[in-house]
Amino acid sequence: MPELPEVETVVRTLEKQIGGCTITHVHVRYDPIIVGDAREFEEQMCGQTFRRFERRGKYLIFRMDDLTLVSHLRMEGKYYIQPPSAEITKHMHVIFDLNNGMQLRYNDTRKFGRMEILAKDKDFRHYKDLGPEPFDKAFNPSYVHAFRKGKRTPLKSLLLDQSFVAGIGNIYADEILAACHLRPGRSCANITKKDEEHIVNETQRILKAAIKAGGTTIRSYTSSLGVTGRFQTSCTVHMQKICARCGGEIKVKYIGGRSSYYCPHCQH
DNA sequence: ACACTGACCTGCGAGC
DNA sequence: TGCTCGCAGGTCAGTG
Incomplete structure (x- = not known):
C-alpha cells in the first residue's frame, strides 16, 4: 500500500x-x-x-x-x-x-x-488538517513534545495520525518504532526527550532510504507496466517472523486498529 | 478535546 | 472441491 x-x-x-x-x-x-x-x-x-x-x-x-x-x-x-x-x-x-x-x-x-x-x-x-511533512523543519523534537502533551495514545497511533506528521502508514510506522527501540503499544505520555529526537531522526532516515529504494524499484519496471505504488522494502519487523537484530521472535499485536509488528526483546 | 469503532471495498487464504 | 469467514489498510463520520 x-x-x-x-x-x-x-x-x-x-x-x-x-x-x-x-x-x-x-x-x-x-x-x-x-x-x-x-x-x-x-x-x-x-x-x-x-x-x-x-x-x-x-x-x-x-x-x-x-x-x-x-x-x-x-x-x-x-x-x-x-x-x-x-x-x-x-x-x-x-x-x-x-x-x-x-x-x-x-x-x-x-x-x-x-x-x-x-x-x-x-x-x-493546511489541507485536511495534515501535519508537517516529515522532512520539514517544523517536524522536530520540540514539535513532537508539544503535540504529544496531554495525550496518552499509543506511539503507533501517534505515527499513523496524519495531523501529527503527514505520510506515514502502517508499514513505516512499525519500522520507525523498531529503529527507535520503542514498542508500538507504549503510551506517548511516557517517552523521553531522547526518544523524541529518535522519532524525528529515524522517521527522516527511514523515509529517505525508502524513497531512494522506491525510485530504484520503479526504474526496473518495464514501461508497459507503467507506474505503480508498489515497492519492495527491506523491512526489519513489519511482516517478519524473526528479528534481524537479536534473532528473537517478532510479535504481532493489534494496536490502534492496525496489526503492529515488533520485537519484544529489542523494543521497550 | 481526545480516543476508539465501523464503514467503505475486494481478493486471498484459512478452516470446515 | 466449494463454501464461508476474517483479515488487510487510509480516511472519515459517528459515538462515548
Missing part, C-alpha cells in the same frame, strides 16, 4: 511520463472514485494540461491549467500509462486520453482511492 515514499515515487515518475501532456477525453467508469459529480469531472478535466506535479502527505497533486487535481491512492490505487489498444480490466476506474496517443489509467482493486478537483491555486499547507 502506498505510503509517502511510494507516492513520492509515483509523482516523480508521472512527471517524467506525462508532464506537458494534454487530456483530450476522460471516462469515469466507477463514479464514487470522484469526489463530486463524475460527469462534471469528465468535462472539467477535458482539455487540461499536466503542468506541475506535487505531493502532500500521501496525496498526489496535479497542477493543471485551470484547476488542481488531487488524488489519493489509499491502499491499492495505481496509475498505468498504456495505449488504447491494451485491454481495459475491471479495476480500471478512470481513463484519461492523452494527446500523445496514450492513456493514463487509474486502477484500484478495492475502489478506495479518491480524486477531487480543487481550485487552481489551492494551498496545501
Whole structure:
C-alpha cells in the first residue's frame, strides 16, 4: 500500500511520463472514485494540461491549467500509462486520453482511492488538517513534545495520525518504532526527550532510504507496466517472523486498529 | 478535546 | 472441491 515514499515515487515518475501532456477525453467508469459529480469531472478535466506535479502527505497533486487535481491512492490505487489498444480490466476506474496517443489509467482493486478537483491555486499547507511533512523543519523534537502533551495514545497511533506528521502508514510506522527501540503499544505520555529526537531522526532516515529504494524499484519496471505504488522494502519487523537484530521472535499485536509488528526483546 | 469503532471495498487464504 | 469467514489498510463520520 502506498505510503509517502511510494507516492513520492509515483509523482516523480508521472512527471517524467506525462508532464506537458494534454487530456483530450476522460471516462469515469466507477463514479464514487470522484469526489463530486463524475460527469462534471469528465468535462472539467477535458482539455487540461499536466503542468506541475506535487505531493502532500500521501496525496498526489496535479497542477493543471485551470484547476488542481488531487488524488489519493489509499491502499491499492495505481496509475498505468498504456495505449488504447491494451485491454481495459475491471479495476480500471478512470481513463484519461492523452494527446500523445496514450492513456493514463487509474486502477484500484478495492475502489478506495479518491480524486477531487480543487481550485487552481489551492494551498496545501493546511489541507485536511495534515501535519508537517516529515522532512520539514517544523517536524522536530520540540514539535513532537508539544503535540504529544496531554495525550496518552499509543506511539503507533501517534505515527499513523496524519495531523501529527503527514505520510506515514502502517508499514513505516512499525519500522520507525523498531529503529527507535520503542514498542508500538507504549503510551506517548511516557517517552523521553531522547526518544523524541529518535522519532524525528529515524522517521527522516527511514523515509529517505525508502524513497531512494522506491525510485530504484520503479526504474526496473518495464514501461508497459507503467507506474505503480508498489515497492519492495527491506523491512526489519513489519511482516517478519524473526528479528534481524537479536534473532528473537517478532510479535504481532493489534494496536490502534492496525496489526503492529515488533520485537519484544529489542523494543521497550 | 481526545480516543476508539465501523464503514467503505475486494481478493486471498484459512478452516470446515 | 466449494463454501464461508476474517483479515488487510487510509480516511472519515459517528459515538462515548
